[in-house]
Amino acid sequence: MPAPESVSIVLSGEASAVVVISDTPSPVSTLAAEELVAHVEKASGVALPVVSESEVAETGNLSRIFVGTTAAANALGIDAEALKDDAFVLRSDGGDLYIVGKEDEEDYHDRGLNGTLYGVYEVLHRYLGVRWAWPGPLGLFVPQADDIAITEPVDEAQEVRFRIRYFRFSHIRNVANAAADGREPSPEGLNFSAPVVQEYWADKETFMRRHRLGRSGTRYNPGHRFHGWWEEYGEKHPEWFMMHEDGQRGYVHDVPPYGASSSPAHVPMCVSNPDLHRYIVEEAWGGGDRLSLGEVDRRGVCQCEGCLAWDGPQPEPSEYPHSVRMDYEPQVVSDRYAKFWKTILEMAVERNPDVTITTFLYWSYFPAPIEPIELGPQIYGEFVPWTGPAAWVPMSDKLDAWLREQWLGWYDTGIRLAYRPNMFHGGYVMPYFSTRQAGDFFKFAYEHGLEALDFDSLFGHWATRGPMLYMYLRLATHPEMDIEALRQEYFSVFGPAAEQVEHYFDYWEAHAHGIAERADRLAAETPEEGFCPHTGFFAELFPARSIQSYIEYPPEVFDEAKSLLDEALEIAQDHPLDEFAERIHFLQAGLENARLSAAFWEAYDNDQELVPERAQALIDFRREHEHLYFADLNDASHREPQSGFDGIVH
Numbered sequence: 004m005p006a007p008e009s010v011s012i013v014l015s016g017e018a019s020a021v022v023v024i025s026d027t028p029s030p031v032s033t034l035a036a037e038e039l040v041a042h043v044e045k046a047s048g049v050a051l052p053v054v055s056e057s058e059v060a061e062t063g064n065l066s067r068i069f070v071g072t073t074a075a076a077n078a079l080g081i082d083a084e085a086l087k088d089d090a091f092v093l094r095s096d097g098g099d100l101y102i103v104g105k106e107d108e109e110d111y112h113d114r115g116l117n118g119t120l121y122g123v124y125e126v127l128h129r130y131l132g133v134r135w136a137w138p139g140p141l142g143l144f145v146p147q148a149d150d151i152a153i154t155e156p157v158d159e160a161q162e163v164r165f166r167i168r169y170f171r172f173s174h175i176r177n178v179a180n181a182a183a184d185g186r187e188p189s190p191e192g193l194n195f196s197a198p199v200v201q202e203y204w205a206d207k208e209t210f211m212r213r214h215r216l217g218r219s220g221t222r223y224n225p226g227h228r229f230h231g232w233w234e235e236y237g238e239k240h241p242e243w244f245m246m247h248e249d250g251q252r253g254y255v256h257d258v259p260p261y262g263a264s265s266s267p268a269h270v271p272m273c274v275s276n277p278d279l280h281r282y283i284v285e286e287a288w289g290g291g292d293r294l295s296l297g298e299v300d301r302r303g304v305c306q307c308e309g310c311l312a313w314d315g316p317q318p319e320p321s322e323y324p325h326s327v328r329m330d331y332e333p334q335v336v337s338d339r340y341a342k343f344w345k346t347i348l349e350m351a352v353e354r355n356p357d358v359t360i361t362t363f364l365y366w367s368y369f370p371a372p373i374e375p376i377e378l379g380p381q382i383y384g385e386f387v388p389w390t391g392p393a394a395w396v397p398m399s400d401k402l403d404a405w406l407r408e409q410w411l412g413w414y415d416t417g418i419r420l421a422y423r424p425n426m427f428h429g430g431y432v433m434p435y436f437s438t439r440q441a442g443d444f445f446k447f448a449y450e451h452g453l454e455a456l457d458f459d460s461l462f463g464h465w466a467t468r469g470p471m472l473y474m475y476l477r478l479a480t481h482p483e484m485d486i487e488a489l490r491q492e493y494f495s496v497f498g499p500a501a502e503q504v505e506h507y508f509d510y511w512e513a514h515a516h517g518i519a520e521r522a523d524r525l526a527a528e529t530p531e532e533g534f535c536p537h538t539g540f541f542a543e544l545f546p547a548r549s550i551q552s553y554i555e556y557p558p559e560v561f562d563e564a565k566s567l568l569d570e571a572l573e574i575a576q577d578h579p580l581d582e583f584a585e586r587i588h589f590l591q592a593g594l595e596n597a598r599l600s601a602a603f604w605e606a607y608d609n610d611q612e613l614v615p616e617r618a619q620a621l622i623d624f625r626r627e628h629e630h631l632y633f634a635d636l637n638d639a640s641h642r643e644p645q646s647g648f649d650g651i652v653h
């Protein structure tokens with residue numbers, strides 16, 4: 004018999020609890036109860052009854068699990084209305100359990116009030132050992148149990164740690180929606196098929212919900228605020244826009260950085276111009292709580308005397324890693340932009356003392372300011388590593404140290420900080436990832452002011468980068484978690500083969516670090532003539548370029564990896580449950596896709612006649628295995644030449 008205080012859920016393969024919901028349950032608490040019941044059933048084969056509160060007079064020895072706002076929770080003094088958005092209370096009391104968040108009448112959506120649902124997910128993870136390792140049925144790991152109970156008393160309130168837990172997903176949603184309307188995912192062949200992309204999107208949406216991704220409040224997307232301003236104001240106010248070295252203002256056709264490949268929509272501003280400041284604060288801004296100063300999405304900055312005077316003393320090239328030279332080209336302008344934001348803030352608080360200035364920390368205003376400046380918490384910066392090899396993970400140890408210095412430098416200005424990496428755009432379908440370096444940087448940022456996450460984008464190369472993706476998703480709700488513990492959580496879904504799978508991923512992680520160190524060394528050794536002011540030292544290298552995958556992942560490195568998975572499979576196959584061996588097959592599919600992709604690029608890059616043959620092998624393989632979701636084939640196919648793409652991440 005369980006102790007009287009213990010919440011018994013399943014005992015000896017029989018239901019020992021009922022799930023109780025309000026007589027007028029909210030849509031989110033109804034969903035929460037369904038999720039609880041479904042996962043318990045998967046664990047034990049037992050379907051717990053769900054009853055309305057007024058029907059639950061006598062339950063005998065059964066525990067009651069109250070899900071959502073109920074009269075019983077109120078009577079216990081749990082005030083859902085007093086909770087913050089998406090927070091929840093977990094409380095055991097006399098053998099019963101209460102899972103309560105603030106609710107409204109809306110269906111679940113990722114900006115809704117989801118505390119009750121999140122509380123259920125916490126219970127499933129913590130007490131049932133449920134792991135959502137990747138989207139779809141195979142990525143759902145539910146340990147089998149004849150007895151499920153919460154044996155220790157629990158009484159806690161948990162709030163979200165990041166108000167914004169956003170991993171962009173529209174790339175796959177849009178393709179799935181188009182497929183539902185009868186349009187094939189393009190380019191055809193290497194991409195998902197229409198039926199599978201729809202299933203994938205549905206499963207991915209569920210998966211993201213179970214990881215509690217979403218927004219508990221406004222997302223401060225700074226946007227590229229000045230996009231299009233040249234077209235709108237350039238003729239009347241050319242002095243508001245960047246001056247080129249020859250003295251011309253604004254868009255100049257065929258003159259870098261506004262050559263024919265660019266457009267007049269992307270002209271950076273002359274940020275020291277007082278008339279521009281006045282226009283922004285008095286006319287362009289409506290006086291609301293947010294004022295975006297997100298610069299256009301292009302490299303290049305004003306060369307006028309006023310702007311140059313706002314710059315800090317320019318560091319010597321020996322003072323930063325050679326491979327991040329692009330951030331300092333033609334000069335680093337973080338001091339200039341910091342003064343711009345501060346100037347605008349000082350003017351804007353006269354209109355609205357509660358205003359927040361929002362901006363990216365990006366391009367050549369990515370490095371921390373050189374001279375000390377106090378900016379304060381009314382400026383919100385999104386930290387966007389996006390220049391050369393410091394944009395990817397892993398990077399060399401030297402770049403990792405440099406990146407931390409930049410984060411810390413911004414933190415010291417007192418601004419609020421969000422992490423908005425583009426790293427998932429790199430690495431193609433290859434096992435290019437690092438759990439340790441990525442995890443350590445995340446923890447470092449979290450200890451130094453990190454308050455929001457906006458990852459671009461959640462490209463799900465689940466079978467080749469699974470441990471890192473899983474780690475990030477878990478850190479989004481539990482940033483205090485130890486990285487090694489998160490790694491072990493991920494490996495545990497492979498059951499008896501967990502240790503072999505850990506070896507397998509460690510093998511690839513070490514390989515990826517080797518690529519990163521070598522790339523940085525190449526940059527350091529490249530003579531000055533090898534530097535291009537538009538692409539830096541690195542345009543030719545993996546992970547920025549999928550075409551290079553065959554060079555960094557030659558056939559022999561796949562052989563070793565394959566034998567590690569063979570070993571894992573042998574152990575997993577002995578288990579009475581099929582799921583562990585099936586998960587190894589999933590990893591094998593990711594590996595084979597990577598191998599075939601690299602082989603395809605090799606033929607393509609060397610103009611070999613093998614191109615059509617290898618493309619067909621890749622297409623056939625993907626068709627046969629796509630239902631496993633081993634890779635985001637939509638992302639992959641858009642980085643392959645069939646799409647007209649040149650293999651470079653721009």
Ligand SMILES: [Zn+2]
Binds near residue numbers: 309
């Ligand atoms: Zn200027």
